[in-house]
Amino acid sequence: MRAQTIHHIGHAVDDLDAAIADYQQLLGGVLEHREAVPDQGVEAATMLLGDGRVELLRPLGDDTPVGKFLQNRGPGMHHMALRVDDIEQALADAASAGAELIDQQPRVGLFGLRVAFIHPHSVHGVLVELVQPANEGTGHG
Amino acid sequence: MRAQTIHHIGHAVDDLDAAIADYQQLLGGVLEHREAVPDQGVEAATMLLGDGRVELLRPLGDDTPVGKFLQNRGPGMHHMALRVDDIEQALADAASAGAELIDQQPRVGLFGLRVAFIHPHSVHGVLVELVQPANEGTGHG
Incomplete structure (x- = not known):
C-alpha cells in the first residue's frame, strides 16, 4: 500500500474541553471540527497544528473502546491514521x-471519513487507521 | 507557539529490524535514516509514509528512557513531534x-535535529517534542 501522509494522530483524553483549550493555548492548535458520535461511543474534536492534525477522543462511557483504553493506559496517544487515496486497495495490499485487519471493509468513521483499522498486533503495538476522505477515490474496490 | 506540521510520530519497538521490515511490507514505508546514538540510549530509524514520518526507537538498554517505557507500557506510540521554525520562540511561548518543559533550552537530538521536549503532564499524557531542522531558524533566541 502507499500512504499519502499522516492524516491525524488520535489522542484519548478524559476532559475534551480542557484538552481543546490546552492544545489551543500551549501548542497553538486550531479547532477544526467537533462532534459527538454516540454509536461509536465518543465525542471527538480535531485540532490543526499547522498542516498536522490531532483527533481528540473522549469516551461517552467506560464500556466503549476509548473508555477501556483510558482505564487501561490513561490519557495518551491512541492511534496513528494514514491518509490513502484508495482505501480498498490499501486494505487489500495490507x-x-x-x-x-480489524475492518475487512471500509466503514464510515468520524466526520464522514471512510476508515478501516489494522490491528496493533501487526504494527508493533500501534493501532493504525487508514483514512480516505469521503469525496475522493477511484471508484473501484 | 505555531507549529508547521507533525514532524514525526515516535514509536518504541523491541526489534528494530522487524519493525523496519513491517513498515516497509505492510504500510509501504521507506527507510529514511538509521542511526545508533549510545549517549541517548537508542538505535533509531525514520520511516517515510508518503509525506509523513515515523521514528522507530529501540532502546540500547533497560535503564534508558525508551527501555523504561517499553517495560512499563510495551511497544507502541511514544511521542508526537511538531516541526517549528523557531524552537527558542516556541519553547518560550509554550x-x-x-x-x-523537560528541556529549558533546545539540544541536539537524533539525526542532528534541534529538539526540546514538553512534559506529558501538560498535554494530557502525550510527550511532545518540538523539532527544528538544524539548517533553519531565525538566529535569535
Whole structure:
C-alpha cells in the first residue's frame, strides 16, 4: 500500500474541553471540527497544528473502546491514521502482506471519513487507521 | 507557539529490524535514516509514509528512557513531534502559556535535529517534542 501522509494522530483524553483549550493555548492548535458520535461511543474534536492534525477522543462511557483504553493506559496517544487515496486497495495490499485487519471493509468513521483499522498486533503495538476522505477515490474496490 | 506540521510520530519497538521490515511490507514505508546514538540510549530509524514520518526507537538498554517505557507500557506510540521554525520562540511561548518543559533550552537530538521536549503532564499524557531542522531558524533566541 502507499500512504499519502499522516492524516491525524488520535489522542484519548478524559476532559475534551480542557484538552481543546490546552492544545489551543500551549501548542497553538486550531479547532477544526467537533462532534459527538454516540454509536461509536465518543465525542471527538480535531485540532490543526499547522498542516498536522490531532483527533481528540473522549469516551461517552467506560464500556466503549476509548473508555477501556483510558482505564487501561490513561490519557495518551491512541492511534496513528494514514491518509490513502484508495482505501480498498490499501486494505487489500495490507492484508496480502500479512496485516491483521480489524475492518475487512471500509466503514464510515468520524466526520464522514471512510476508515478501516489494522490491528496493533501487526504494527508493533500501534493501532493504525487508514483514512480516505469521503469525496475522493477511484471508484473501484 | 505555531507549529508547521507533525514532524514525526515516535514509536518504541523491541526489534528494530522487524519493525523496519513491517513498515516497509505492510504500510509501504521507506527507510529514511538509521542511526545508533549510545549517549541517548537508542538505535533509531525514520520511516517515510508518503509525506509523513515515523521514528522507530529501540532502546540500547533497560535503564534508558525508551527501555523504561517499553517495560512499563510495551511497544507502541511514544511521542508526537511538531516541526517549528523557531524552537527558542516556541519553547518560550509554550512556557509562558503554562507548559511544563523537560528541556529549558533546545539540544541536539537524533539525526542532528534541534529538539526540546514538553512534559506529558501538560498535554494530557502525550510527550511532545518540538523539532527544528538544524539548517533553519531565525538566529535569535
